[in-house]
Amino acid sequence: MSDFDGSLIGEAFHLLLFSVGGICFGVDTGQVAEIAVYKGEICEDVFWFHEEMGYAGKMVTYQSPVIVTIKTGTASPYRVIIDAMEDIAEFSQSDISLFPSMLEPFVLRKGLWGLLSQRERIVLLLDFLRLQRNNHLNY
Amino acid sequence: MEQSEELLKSELILNELKKRQKTKEVVDVEEERIKVVFFVCGENRYAFYGTDIREILPASDISWVPGLPEYLPGLINVRGDIESVIDLHFFLGEEKPDQEKHLIAMAVRGDFHSGVIIDGIEDVIDIPVSAIAPPLATLNGAARDLVIGSIEYDAKTISLLDVGKLANLITI
Numbered sequence: 001m002s003d004f005d006g007s008l009i010g011e012a013f014h015l016l017l018f019s020v021g022g023i024c025f026g027v028d029t030g031q032v033a034e035i036a037v038y039k040g041e042i043c044e045d046v047f048w049f050h051e052e053m054g055y056a057g058k059m060v061t062y063q064s065p066v067i068v069t070i071k072t073g074t075a076s077p078y079r080v081i082i083d084a085m086e087d088i089a090e091f092s093q094s095d096i097s098l099f100p101s102m103l104e105p106f107v108l109r110k111g112l113w114g115l116l117s118q119r120e121r122i123v124l125l126l127d128f129l130r131l132q133r134n135n136h137l138n139y
Numbered sequence: 140m141e142q143s144e145e146l147l148k149s150e151l152i153l154n155e156l157k158k159r160q161k162t163k164e165v166v167d168v169e170e171e172r173i174k175v176v177f178f179v180c181g182e183n184r185y186a187f188y189g190t191d192i193r194e195i196l197p198a199s200d201i202s203w204v205p206g207l208p209e210y211l212p213g214l215i216n217v218r219g220d221i222e223s224v225i226d227l228h229f230f231l232g233e234e235k236p237d238q239e240k241h242l243i244a245m246a247v248r249g250d251f252h253s254g255v256i257i258d259g260i261e262d263v264i265d266i267p268v269s270a271i272a273p274p275l276a277t278l279n280g281a282a283r284d285l286v287i288g289s290i291e292y293d294a295k296t297i298s299l300l301d302v303g304k305l306a307n308l309i310t311i
Contacts (some may be wrong), residue, residue: 023203053205100223102253102309103204103211110206115214115221122202122214122221 012092014118016068017123019084020049026116026123029088031070038065038081046079052131053110070128078132086138091116096125109134169269175299177261178244179293181233184297186290187246191302195260196243210309215254224254225309227300230300231282246259251306266290271299284308 174189
């Protein structure tokens with residue numbers, strides 16, 4: 001279940017901002033259990049972000065990869081390698097825009113649920129738990 | 140009695156003028172005009188109803204979003220509003236545009252609003268509604284699903300595309 005339920009409406013929340021392949025994402029820090037530098041180790045239960053998101057045909061190079069461990073509420077954490085971690089910033093609900101309704105059915109499948117317009121760039125808000133659930137259903 | 144029914148010359152003229160005015164009104168109704176936007180997409184020219192196009196934006200960065208199909212290349216920021224972008228070339232079977240040279244037409248119809256990638260604007264003119272003929276029967280492929288009529292312009296037949304049909308094609 002997502003952390004963004006009715007009880008959070010109107011409250012400020014903190015987002016972990018990062019970029020992969022030049023695309024900027026924001027994740028609620030409440031979903032993050034741990035962040036660790038990725039040193040090239042090979043682990044079966046760690047997923048590359050661009051593969052999880054389906055960067056079909058796009059060349060992606062990681063400059064400063066880190067592993068984020070997502071709280072799943074189960075014994076198995078969800079661990080994903082992301083890149084270019086920038087900042088943890090505070091936002092309020094009023095900063096968030098919805099995706100254009102035409103795109104929503106597509107983006108929700110990838111766990112993307114909202115947008116922030118920040119310094120002339122667009123930040124895609126990602127719910128890692130929704131992404132994990134959707135990817136799991138697809139397999 | 141007979142004399143009273145005889146119309147005065149002024150009355151005759153007045154009646155004639157009124158008849159002419161009525162005829163003119165009928166002609167005016169028949170000559171209702173509508174604005175159309177002629178544009179280039181790939182190798183061909185097409186048209187939209189002018190009422191469906193809010194503005195034309197210069198080439199701008201389109202933010203790619205994971206998970207979108209090929210015909211939805213991403214998002215644009217229009218003065219703080221985030222808008223989707225549709226690649227019309229995909230539906231018309233035209234070659235993909237040059238990323239730096241394309242334009243974006245902001246299409247609006249009811250609740251539907253989206254940027255539409257085109258290659259250039261040819262003209263914006265008022266034409267009589269009667270100048271819009273049914274779509275060419277020879278049209279095929281995806282373009283047929285978008286065309287609402289055809290217009291003779293500059294000695295060529297231009298397909299008039301319907302933004303409503305475009306919205307229906309994309310809405311799941």
